Amino acid sequence: SIMEGRPKNTSVALSSTDLTTVYTCPPNFTAIVRDIFLTNVDGSAAVDATLKYTDTSASATFSLLSTKSIAADDFLRIEDAYIVLETGDILKAQAGAANDLEVSVFVEEFHRPQG
Numbered sequence: 001s002i003m004e005g006r007p008k009n010t011s012v013a014l015s016s017t018d019l020t021t022v023y024t025c026p027p028n029f030t031a032i033v034r035d036i037f038l039t040n041v042d043g044s045a046a047v048d049a050t051l052k053y054t055d056t057s058a059s060a061t062f063s064l065l066s067t068k069s070i071a072a073d074d075f076l077r078i079e080d081a082y083i084v085l086e087t088g089d090i091l092k093a094q095a096g097a098a099n100d101l102e103v104s105v106f107v108e109e110f111h112r113p114q115g
Contacts (some may be wrong), residue, residue, distance in 0.1 A: 005032070005108035013041075013102045014095040019052065022093050023105050025085040028112050033083035033091065035106040038065075039075040041099075046071050048096030051078075051103075056088035067096065087112075 012022045025031040038049045051065040064083070070076050085091065085107075095101035 003110045005110050007106070007108055009104060009106045011102060011104040012093065014093060014098070014100070016098050017095055019050070019092050019094045021090055022103050023085075023091045023107060025087055025089045026109070027087050028114060029087060029109045030112055031085045031089075031107045031109045033081045033085065033105060033107050036078040036081055037075055037102075037104040038068075038070060038078075038093070039102045039104070040070040040072060041102055042072055042097070044072050045097070045100070047100040049076065049101055049103075050094040052092045052094075053083065053085065054090040054092065055086075056090065057086065061092075070101070 010023050040047045046069050048067040049070050050067055052061050052063050054061045093103040
């Protein structure tokens with residue numbers, strides 16, 4: 001049978017400058033990140049955006065974006081990202097200033113039966 005994905009979106013408003021979890025792939029699933037929006041909601045100042053993912057099985061974290069400047073009231077869209085996450089893998093975001101950056105992630109989750 002063909003695996004059918006379940007679409008899901010998740011958003012986080014970054015209220016601090018800490019590296020923050022945006023999405024974690026659930027148990028028994030593989031997730032494909034299709035689209036990512038990083039939106040600067042500050043009307044007057046640019047903000048630096050960092051996007052990382054943690055490959056939990058390898059205990060390694062990798063940068064997708066590193067302190068990428070997004071202009072005031074602007075956004076960065078990563079289309080057709082096709083980032084494959086396995087169970088426990090984590091997508092994380094960080095902003096250069098608190099309360100300036102919102103991150104929205106659109107994923108498709110595929111169930112992987114045990115056994």
